[in-house]
Every structure is written in structure tokens, then in C-alpha cells.
Amino acid sequence: MKYYSTNRQAPLATLHEAVVKGLASDKGLYMPEAIKPLPKEFFDEIENLSFQEIAYRVADAFFGEDVPADVLKHIVYDTLSFDAPAVRVTDTIYSLELFHGPTLAFKDVGARFMARLLGYFIRQEGQEQVNVLVATSGDTGSAVANGFLGVEGIHVYVLYPKGKVSEIQEKQFTTLGKNITAIEVDGVFDDCQALVKSAFMDKELNAHMKLTSANSINVARFLPQAFYYFYAYAQLKKLGKADQLVICVPSGNFGNITAGLFGKYMGLPVKRFIAANNRNDIFYNYLQTGIYSPKPSVATIANAMDVGDPSNFARVLDLYKESHAAIKADISGTTYTDEQIRKTVKQTYVETGYLLDPHGACGYRALSEGLQPGEVGVFLETAHPAKFLETVEGIIGDKVEIPAKLQEFMKGTKQSVPMTKEFADFKQYLLGQ
Numbered sequence: 001m002k003y004y005s006t007n008r009q010a011p012l013a014t015l016h017e018a019v020v021k022g023l024a025s026d027k028g029l030y031m032p033e034a035i036k037p038l039p040k041e042f043f044d045e046i047e048n049l050s051f052q053e054i055a056y057r058v059a060d061a062f063f064g065e066d067v068p069a070d071v072l073k074h075i076v077y078d079t080l081s082f083d084a085p086a087v088r089v090t091d092t093i094y095s096l097e098l099f100h101g102p103t104l105a106f107k108d109v110g111a112r113f114m115a116r117l118l119g120y121f122i123r124q125e126g127q128e129q130v131n132v133l134v135a136t137s138g139d140t141g142s143a144v145a146n147g148f149l150g151v152e153g154i155h156v157y158v159l160y161p162k163g164k165v166s167e168i169q170e171k172q173f174t175t176l177g178k179n180i181t182a183i184e185v186d187g188v189f190d191d192c193q194a195l196v197k198s199a200f201m202d203k204e205l206n207a208h209m210k211l212t213s214a215n216s217i218n219v220a221r222f223l224p225q226a227f228y229y230f231y232a233y234a235q236l237k238k239l240g241k242a243d244q245l246v247i248c249v250p251s252g253n254f255g256n257i258t259a260g261l262f263g264k265y266m267g268l269p270v271k272r273f274i275a276a277n278n279r280n281d282i283f284y285n286y287l288q289t290g291i292y293s294p295k296p297s298v299a300t301i302a303n304a305m306d307v308g309d310p311s312n313f314a315r316v317l318d319l320y321k322e323s324h325a326a327i328k329a330d331i332s333g334t335t336y337t338d339e340q341i342r343k344t345v346k347q348t349y350v351e352t353g354y355l356l357d358p359h360g361a362c363g364y365r366a367l368s369e370g371l372q373p374g375e376v377g378v379f380l381e382t383a384h385p386a387k388f389l390e391t392v393e394g395i396i397g398d399k400v401e402i403p404a405k406l407q408e409f410m411k412g413t414k415q416s417v418p419m420t421k422e423f424a425d426f427k428q429y430l431l432g433q
Helices: 015-021 040-048 051-063 069-079 107-125 139-148 167-174 189-201 203-208 219-238 255-265 282-289 313-319 324-330 338-352 358-370 385-396 404-410 423-431
Strands: 003-005 030-032 086-088 093-097 130-135 154-161 180-185 210-213 245-250 272-277 331-335 376-381 417-419
Touching (some): 003 015, 015 210, 015 219, 030 219, 040 219, 069 107, 093 219, 093 358, 107 139, 107 154, 107 219, 130 139, 130 189, 139 167, 139 180, 154 189, 167 385, 167 404, 180 189, 189 210, 219 245, 219 376, 245 255, 245 358, 255 313, 272 358, 282 313, 282 331, 324 331, 331 358, 338 358, 338 385, 417 423
Parallel strands (some): 130 154, 154 180, 180 417, 245 376, 272 331
Antiparallel strands (some): 003 030
């Protein structure tokens, strides 16, 4: 399979090149030349398959031409060493719990898959060290850092906005050491993302060190996220509730929902998608107006969605051939204030006993307000509520149990490199490595 750039100015790339480069030379995002539909028989029997079996079939459609079957199967099965159950919240709304992996966030799936695939390519070629640059607004950093921890031939630099991630999130990537370096940027997430993109485009830096990205701009990070959409459908089909399935995705950089849209193109029977935003409502406004107007991100209690210029919007546009009408036909949008998010967490907890994190709360609220008769909704519960401990405990007025995995991270000592948001400073630092 060849991969083209959304900007159409770069040469076609192999999967190997697309994964190792991360970003195309024309600053575009890589897209597969073809999206293969899965056969009807797969969907006929899907409810009888395990998460790993489903994921392997989907992965084979994406990567089967480029990775030997036994290697790909091992990567998939090793990645998915945990479940992603669809848990009932009400009769018509289910939570797809994506927080059962090592760092208790949905990004464990994409990050673990990418770490293993990139490791395979490096071993295959006997290449020199690859340096992974990743910007995080919260959960990406911990998932990528833990996914790549100890992987030979790879060093990870995690850039995060100072004071704008939760303490638990920060501990998950600043306490690891080994081949993981945390860089604390005096700015917002968009500044971190801009530093990463500028680094990729800098010829001197790229001559000095081999760079790639583990943000959802990398095809090996975002495509595997399609796995759990198929698994959600399988679980709802088993319950006899998948005929009019609506999936709601709390959305920030839009890699997650883009993976779901790829699933739909492969034949996944989803009636429609909802992109739930916090106050960073750039995509919501695009749906209303047809005009994409990025703007500086605003800090909210759903911090992983605090993105003012979603990278993967370029992929959504490309997928739908830039048709606003076609995008609107498949995706609707919502936007919520911190006050509305708090109210949703509290009310849902009181009425159903289910504890949402601030991101999942946006997804649940969108479904509770927007489901039509006959529809059943699944929202992506993207992280464990304990990752936002102070916020969630303050909302519900009750203690939140901290899972053992998180407690272990909290014992570590923070190690980070302070950095301004100026690219010249970041470049100088990397040239010294």
C-alpha cells in the first residue's frame, strides 16, 4: 500500500516511510491510497470474535500488504493485552471504556501498536536511533511514553504545556527516565504541536537526527484506533442493539473520530457520528458555517480536547473530498462549557451511579440530548476519571478510587526539561542531543 500526502505535493511513500517520517515533506498528513472494505461475512460473524481477532482482521486490511501476517498478528495481539468493554449507562446509551490499558487512556491502543510497528521496521533495517517527538495535551504523552519505554533504538521526547495537564497525567511521562525525556513548554498545547511540526520541517535538525512523530498525525498511531469501533459494534450487535448505532467521540485533535470514519468507509454499520467538543469549538463552527477558522485553544476541565487547530481535520476533508455537505451527512457536532460538563458528571453519577471523566461527559451529554427514537448510542470514555482526580472529586463531592496502575506512577519523581515556546530554543536543545 502506498501513502499520499493530504497536500498532494510530496512523493508517494511506503508504509515504512510514512511511519518513520510521520509527516510528509510538504507538511501534509499521510493517507492510504485505498481503504479496503471488509467482507459481509466478517460483519455477519463479528459478534462471535474476540477484540484481538477483530482487530487483526482490520489491521490486515490496512497493513497486510506491508507486514508479514505472523508479525502483524503478534503486534496486534501484544498491543491489545486488555479489554475495551461496552458498559451500559442507560437503556440506550453505552460507554465504550477505553481506559483498561497500562496508562488508563484510549491512546494506549494507538501508541502501543505504533511502538511495536516502528520497532519492527527499525530491527528490519538495522537503522540508527529514531527520535520520536510527541506533543501532548494530557493522555498522548503518557500512552506514547509507556508504549515506547525500553524499546531499543528509539528515544522519545514528550512536549507538554506547563501547568496545563493534571498531576497524574504529568507523573505518567515525567517519572519514567530511560529512553523517555519530558519537555515542559511554557505555553499551550498548540505551541507544543507547533514546535514538533517545525522540527520536522527543519533541514539542519533532520540532518542531525532521525525524527518521527507519535501524535495522531502518524498513520501508525491513528489507524489502529479503528479497532475499537468495530469491537463496539460487535458488542452492541451481540445485545441486539446495533441496528441504528450512533457513536459519539469526545474530540480534540480529531485523530480518534477520523479512525472511526475510516471504519465506516470499510463497511462498519454506524448510522452517524457525533463529534463532542468542549469550548474549543472549531469543528463545531465548521459544521455550522462551512468555514474552518482555527484559533488559539482555551483551557478547560476536559484538557485533552483543548486544541485550537486540529491536525486531523485535513484528513477528514480529504476523506470527504472537501465536501461540507458530505461531512455534515455523517457527522454532527456539539460544544459544552465547563459548567455543562460538571453538571453532566454530577447528574449522571447521581442518577445512574456511572462515573464519567470530563471528556466522556461531553460524549454522554451529546447522546442524551441528541439520540433519535430507535437509535442506540455509544460514547467513547477516553480516560479513567481518576486521571482527573481533583476535578472529578470536586464535582461529585466524593472520593474516587485510584486504580493500582495510577498509584504506582504517583510514587515516581518528576524529571523534565524546561523549555520556552520559541523554536530556536527547542532546536538548540535537540542539536545538543
